[in-house]
Amino acid sequence: MNQLQAMRVFVKVVELNSFGLAGKQLGISAAATSRSISILEAHLNMRLINRSTRSLTLTEAGREYLSGCQAVIGKLDEIEMNLVHASREPSGTLLIASSTAFALSTLAPILQAYRAQFPKVNFDVRLFDTPIDFIEGGFDVCFATEKRLPSSSLVSRALTTISEVAVASPDYLVRHGRPLSPADLANHDLLTTSDGGPRQWELHDTSGTYRVLPRGLLTTTSSEMVRQSVLAHMGIAVLPRPLVEPDLASGALETVLTGFTLSGEAREVAMVYSGRRYLSAKTRSFIDFVVAHFRRVEPTRWLRSVA
Numbered sequence: 001m002n003q004l005q006a007m008r009v010f011v012k013v014v015e016l017n018s019f020g021l022a023g024k025q026l027g028i029s030a031a032a033t034s035r036s037i038s039i040l041e042a043h044l045n046m047r048l049i050n051r052s053t054r055s056l057t058l059t060e061a062g063r064e065y066l067s068g069c070q071a072v073i074g075k076l077d078e079i080e081m082n083l084v085h086a087s088r089e090p091s092g093t094l095l096i097a098s099s100t101a102f103a104l105s106t107l108a109p110i111l112q113a114y115r116a117q118f119p120k121v122n123f124d125v126r127l128f129d130t131p132i133d134f135i136e137g138g139f140d141v142c143f144a145t146e147k148r149l150p151s152s153s154l155v156s157r158a159l160t161t162i163s164e165v166a167v168a169s170p171d172y173l174v175r176h177g178r179p180l181s182p183a184d185l186a187n188h189d190l191l192t193t194s195d196g197g198p199r200q201w202e203l204h205d206t207s208g209t210y211r212v213l214p215r216g217l218l219t220t221t222s223s224e225m226v227r228q229s230v231l232a233h234m235g236i237a238v239l240p241r242p243l244v245e246p247d248l249a250s251g252a253l254e255t256v257l258t259g260f261t262l263s264g265e266a267r268e269v270a271m272v273y274s275g276r277r278y279l280s281a282k283t284r285s286f287i288d289f290v291v292a293h294f295r296r297v298e299p300t301r302w303l304r305s306v307a
Contacts, residue, residue: 004076006040007069009033010048014066017056021136081280090282091120097134097142100127100223101162102269105242107143114289121282129193129221134272140283141290142272155275157287159294162267163241166201167253172233179236179256182210189235190216191226201238202263210260238262 012022013033023033041048048062058066098107103125111123134142134154179185182203192199192214201212218229223239230237231252247253271290
């Protein structure tokens with residue numbers, strides 16, 4: 001038995017809570033993954049994982065063994081990575097996941113500036129508007145607005161905030177009138193993004209809080225699709241400000257309900273990545289570059305976070 005490989009399989013199964021996903025990431029079949037765990041348990045003469053049709057749970061011995069395996073594997077990988085890092089400059093392809101609004105408004109200049117320093121690194125960028133599985137996707141880095149991490153093995157570093165704004169095209173407002181209060185939205189066509197459940201718009205002024213459940217002519221998972229629909233004069237939408245800033249500047253779109261504040265209008269953008277110390281050279285250098293970039297462009301925010 002290759003005990004080190006079996007230990008790696010064991011750790012991966014626990015991380016993903018799945019024999020199938022663990023095998024997929026390790027390049028082996030689910031059957032081979034299960035067999036590896038069985039051989040490891042036979043070698044130790046103790047059960048490590050309780051299996052059922054719906055879930056996997058660690059035994060007490062399994063929890064103790066997991067901690068030891070992670071320490072051994074982590075140290076070995078760190079030693080090897082340090083040796084590789086010392087003799088190799090960042091190269092290869094960075095697999096990046098990013099929310100659409102952040103990617104379209106902010107990401108490209110960062111990638112261009114990074115590649116000017118590290119010309120051997122290429123980028124594979126996947127955009128999303130609904131929550132994704134960072135671990136299963138195998139991403140090196142993710143730029144997201146999710147507050148809850150899907151795994152304790154991930155690190156989240158706050159970078160900046162993206163505000164939201166209610167917008168419509170001048171043509172639409174001429175034809176349908178400009179809403180003066182949240183109640184007026186009941187008489188308008190509303191365009192909204194959704195991850196499968198209803199998204200409520202919440203607005204505030206000095207008189208109180210107003211809640212609007214958009215039941216308009218368009219609901220989609222894509223904020224860019226909503227933007228294009230607003231530009232096509234289809235209705236009113238709430239969108240990330242960076243996504244529509246050029247449209248507001250050119251006059252293609254206008255803000256509406258400016259006397260009201262949108263609840264949650266400032267969404268925090270964070271960079272999410274694996275917490276392992278043995279990150280690849282390209283991933284580590286990219287993380288350091290992005291952190292340094294936002295320290296330069298938002299020094300006041302970073303000083304507040306350190307204080």
